[in-house]
Amino acid sequence: MAALVRLEQVTKRFPGVKALDGVDLEIRSGEILALVGENGAGKSTLMKILSGAYPAGSFEGRVRIDGEERAFRSPLDAERAGIAIIHQELSGFPHLTVAENLFVGHWPKRFGGLVDWATLESEAAAWIGRVGAACEPSDKMGDLSVGQQQLVEIAKALSRRGRVLILDEPTSALTPREVTTLFHLMKDLRAQGKGLVYISHKTEEVYALADRIAVLRDGRTVHTAAAADLPEDKLVQQMVGRPLDRLFPDPPARPLGEAVLVADGFAGRVPGGRKLFGPVSFELRKGEILGFAGLLGSGRSELLQGIFGDRGIATTGGLFLNGRAIPSRSARRALREGIAFVGEDRKRDSILPGRSLDENVALARLASGGLLKIIRARAERELSERSLRRLNTKARGVEQKIQELSGGNQQKVIIGRALQTNPDVILMDEPTRGVDVGAKFEIYEILFKLAAEGKSLLIVSSDLPELMALADRIVILNQGMRTGELSRPEYSQEAIMKRAVAAPSPKAGEQP
């Protein structure tokens, strides 16, 4: 197997930080290389160097393509050399068609300057077929599912004679079927002699796909080995830098109390538009952790948002907190009544970039009160500080800007914010998304302690092992309806997935 790409002694400095420190990496033809490491280990920085986002000269070290040293000045240079990156956050053009997305900047032309639409469509159809995407060239990109969009992005890379494909956490938003399609395609591409770099947190997938695994930690390549020679416990140990005896803490023994939150035929829709979820019924008891499982689009996130009173969801049916119906539905109201919410996508839903940890934590405490209250700065700062210390947040101080923290510490800040209003019920969507392995354990401990203190938690997670470890019961949703409920002894990924794809019976939602 020939080396398509060699990165040699790559070092990248940011003011005050060395993001990469003498990294060596080889990408071979006909292999899938998994690049793993905790958040902040330098994976993205390394891939940005390879894909030309950081131009030559802004880092030290060499990039060799087919043995020849190259200096990319832009992503376009890298693309010409056959290197394509498919981003975690898709970078396609949602308002253009699939065909236009495929050929943007490389339009087939005729008469010197006019776009040849017929060729465009037919070539697009051929590429779509090659990657097995189930869409038409004329579909709007934005109407496709994330999985389909990813396939289109891969087709785009291939159409530009891409030989090295970098996939950055490609499965984080895919359904199991889409994951299967993607994996088949990746194996096909490997057989065709392409080099694939697969960045992921999911160790199961890494072992299902990768020929070799490269582990990055603190900006260094700490280990590169054939996947078969690196057992999972050792992999995790390499990533974290210390042995992890287990992935999950034990759930605390605690008596479950009265029902705190009761949903009775609770349903939500886009105001004046389509149905999002329900009607569903369930109850959440004091000190209980109730999990919601379901595929992407099953309505699980919308259910949490509906309970919290998000302005984009109109709800009907009964919702009772401590035996009382919650009257007007708004996020402010929910916070005052004792419900808190942590959204699934930290960057989109939660963090205030550019603002201090203090401001990020204090927001819920201050904002849900009066509109024109005077802030006693020192007292408030101390409250925030205490709150962050309690959650074991690692930072230089409350003045630090939140975006400078690691994903796990950012998440602790956001959990800290949710606790500011002293809620009885905490809704959490993907509590550990974008959080590295070491910090996940700490977050699980935090959630268990909250439950032990008598808080009730509703948790949505697409990470099934995590959900099974955390939740006392799991309710499974499909198409917005409940298709099953499992208690701890009945847990297995198969049992959950079977119900997640089961057709909801019309009466299923009515059972409490």
Place this chain on the structure above:
Amino acid sequence: MIETQATETIFPAPSSRPPSRSEPARGDRLREFIRKNGAWIGFLTLVVIAAALTEGSFLASRNLTNLLRQASLNGILAAGMTFVILHGGIDLSIGSIVALSGVVAGVSQVVWGWNALDGAGALGTVALAVGTGLAAGFVNGGLVSLLGIAPFVITLGMMVVARGLALIFSGGSSISPMGDALTPISDAYLSPALSVALMAAVIGGLLVTMRRNLADAIAPLATFSLLAWAFISYKGVPMLAVFLTAVMGLAAFALTRTTFGRGVYAIGSNERAAHWAGVPVKRVIWSVYAIMGALAGLTGALLASRLNGADPNAGQLFELDAIAAVVIGGTSLKGGTGTILGSFIGALTIATLNNSMDLLGVPSFYQMVFKGVLIIAAVALDKGQRQAA
């Protein structure tokens, strides 16, 4: 409650930072200082150049006092514009609102005869002008927050509507004269004793709020000390600057020390997060435009007083000067970061440029070109510094 189990330090002291984050080198610290103080460094450089080119007459206490009088109206508008831009919006209508509230002030003085009522009439006129601006801003805010239409469009519409109303109410011509009682709000000076007290309070307030980072207080302190010296050795603090100080002081307090201010920053930083953390997003946005309108109304009254008459065509392009001041002061047009003090120095920079070019006899057409270039250069430099960081 939750106790910590891990043994690693939380909020470690600067000496025990994690090893991956190396101690910033001296060069980094200098760069950080320049980045944070770029607007001040730019301003003070401009002052030195102006002083050199005018052979010192720029620094005469009379000229510096005039400079502040010229900067005051734009500074008051820039204070309001800081709120607007911080939440991620823009307000193009304020120049027209200045004209409209000035015309309303003129009508009350001349047509309704309030110019004969002395102090009470003047007070009523100012209140009416502020009320007019507030009403226009209230409409802006309501439309932006309730309809969810881009503020650019709403305030563009208001810009035309308010200008039209100003022309209607005035019959298309200027209204004068204002009563004598209205003149002092733009023309008088604070007595020497009060002037000393006010400037001491401003400098003291600055020291207290910036005590955690005295290095960043150097440039502002130098500037305020220079201004204090100029006022006191000339006639005292001009009334317009008193208004400016009051408006900026209140605005800075509202932004940094109230829940409303936190809400403004939060919305500009991430509106979705703000909403889910319980910030009453619509009410905050609504209030921001109302405040902007009220300050435009106040500016209208002050301008009418200074010109001793109301002109329906006054205030053209005032919105652009205010936006320029805010942006030169380092506030991001995307919202979420920026300060009132920054907008103050932005307004002062623009006034300095105008004033020094006047002193040098640069024709006004050329002045416009220089001013435009300065705005772009200031923001480009700022952006370059930020990206380097």
